[in-house]
Amino acid sequence: xxxxxxxxxxxxxxxxxxxxxxxxxxxxxxxxxxxxxxxxxxxxxxxxxxxxxxxxxxxxxxxxxxxxxxxxxxxxxxxxxxxxxxxxxxxxxxxxxxxxxxxxxxxxxxxxxxxxxxxxxxxxxxxxxxxxxxxxxxxxxxxxxxxxxxxxxxxxxxxxxxxxxxxxxxxxxxxxxxxxxxxxxxxxxxxxxxxxxxxxxxxxxxxxxxxxxxxxxxxxxxxxxxxxxxxxxxxxxxxxxxxxxxxxxxxxxxxxxxxxxxxxxxxxxxxxxxxxxxxxxxxxxxxxxxxxxxxxxxxxxxxxxxxxxxxxxxxxxxxxx
Numbered sequence: 001x002x003x004x005x006x007x008x009x010x011x012x013x014x015x016x017x018x019x020x021x022x023x024x025x026x027x028x029x030x031x032x033x034x035x036x037x038x039x040x041x042x043x044x045x046x047x048x049x050x051x052x053x054x055x056x057x058x059x060x061x062x063x064x065x066x067x068x069x070x071x072x073x074x075x076x077x078x079x080x081x082x083x084x085x086x087x088x089x090x091x092x093x094x095x096x097x098x099x100x101x102x103x104x105x106x107x108x109x110x111x112x113x114x115x116x117x118x119x120x121x122x123x124x125x126x127x128x129x130x131x132x133x134x135x136x137x138x139x140x141x142x143x144x145x146x147x148x149x150x151x152x153x154x155x156x157x158x159x160x161x162x163x164x165x166x167x168x169x170x171x172x173x174x175x176x177x178x179x180x181x182x183x184x185x186x187x188x189x190x191x192x193x194x195x196x197x198x199x200x201x202x203x204x205x206x207x208x209x210x211x212x213x214x215x216x217x218x219x220x221x222x223x224x225x226x227x228x229x230x231x232x233x234x235x236x237x238x239x240x241x242x243x244x245x246x247x248x249x250x251x252x253x254x255x256x257x258x259x260x261x262x263x264x265x266x267x268x269x270x271x272x273x274x275x276x277x278x279x280x281x282x283x284x285x286x287x288x289x290x291x292x293x294x295x296x297x298x299x300x301x302x303x304x305x306x307x308x309x310x311x312x313x314x315x316x317x318x319x320x321x
Contacts, residue, residue: 022081024254028280029073031247031259032230034198034214037122037156037187039084041077043285048073050278054263058270066095067274069113077286082122088160089115092170109169116181118160126152153186153197162203172208172238179203192220210236224251228261241265243272255282 022041029035030048040046053068069092076085092113098105130149160181164171171177181202188195198214216230230245247261256279263274 022077022286025251026255026257026280026282028249028257028259029075030257030278030280031249031261031276032196032214032216032218032228032245033232034196034216034230035120035156035158035183035185036194036196037154037185039077039082039120039122039156040075040282041286042079042081044075044077045283045285046075046280047283048075048278048280050259050276052274052276054272054274056270056272057268059268061269062099063270064097064099065270068093071276071278084120085118086120087115087117089113111168111170112164113170114162115164116160116162118158118181120156120158120185122154122156124155126154150190151188153188153195156185156187158183158185175203175206175208179205194218194220208237210234210239225249226251241267241272247276255284256280 022044023038026046027036027038027040028046028048030050049070049072051068051070053066056065056067057063058065069090071090072088074087077083078085090113091111092109094109096107096109098107126149130152158181162179162181164177168177179202181200182204183198183200185199186197194217196214196216196218198212198216200212200214202210202212212232212234214230214232216228218226218228220226225248227248228246232241232243232245234241234243243263243265245261245263247259249257249259251257259278259280261276261278263272263276265272
């Protein structure tokens with residue numbers, strides 16, 4: 001009943017307030033761990049994946065763990081421009097060396113560490129709901145004045161379910177194989193700068209719940225190259241940590257992106273480092289007539305493309321117009 005009610009609510013909201021989230025170029029969540037507020041757009045299928053490796057050294061337990069794995073995310077825009085369905089997960093291998101009171105041992109853990117299926121819905125886009133400011137024809141100073149409404153972010157809500165099958169060593173003792181996950185996502189676009197905030201509540205039906213906050217800042221250096229920095233705070237009875245990530249992404253064409261990143265933390269229980277690389281690819285089946293005029297995220301990209309299309313082309317006799 002609850003699932004039906006939530007789905008019905010999505011239907012009502014979407015049919016009364018439909019705005020395009022499609023962008024001309026791929027919109028990837030990589031290489032950070034946060035989700036952006038905007039969906040990929042209807043009939044867009046997007047795959048984001050990449051390998052990682054690193055090390056965890058736990059001073060208290062006397063363990064030294066080499067880690068390698070691969071994470072993945074499958075995203076699809078279904079029914080409405082503001083709605084996105086996604087599958088997020090990772091497969092991880094851990095080779096563990098333990099030295100406890102002079103007794104050494106080795107072990108190995110390998111399985112799907114996470115798998116979560118969920119839906120994200122954009123509930124508020126300030127550029128659509130509040131409208132864009134028109135230039136003041138009489139005052140240059142008024143046009144340059146700071147506009148407080150630029151601080152108002154786009155807001156999305158996310159609901160998902162973690163799932164696991166079989167005897168998974170990454171589940172703590174007594175943990176169920178299914179548990180809910182929820183998040184609130186905000187995004188501010190300030191020209192070449194983007195700020196994304198995620199507020200996450202995980203494993204809500206379990207005895208040991210987990211809460212996290214992620215802040216990601218991205219800066220576009222060139223039309224094809226961007227860098228990012230990210231801070232993640234995790235609070236839980238089983239695991240708590242403060243993580244920082246940094247890296248960059250390079251865009252090739254409209255539908256392909258490559259990225260690299262690194263991770264560090266600030267404690268010894270465990271001390272962590274990790275490096276990663278990845279690729280994001282978009283299968284773009286979005287129809288042109290679905291690109292609504294009310295879009296704020298997509299229209300910026302489309303305007304740039306139209307401007308490029310209007311530039312002088314070769315006149316056919318070897319010269320340029």
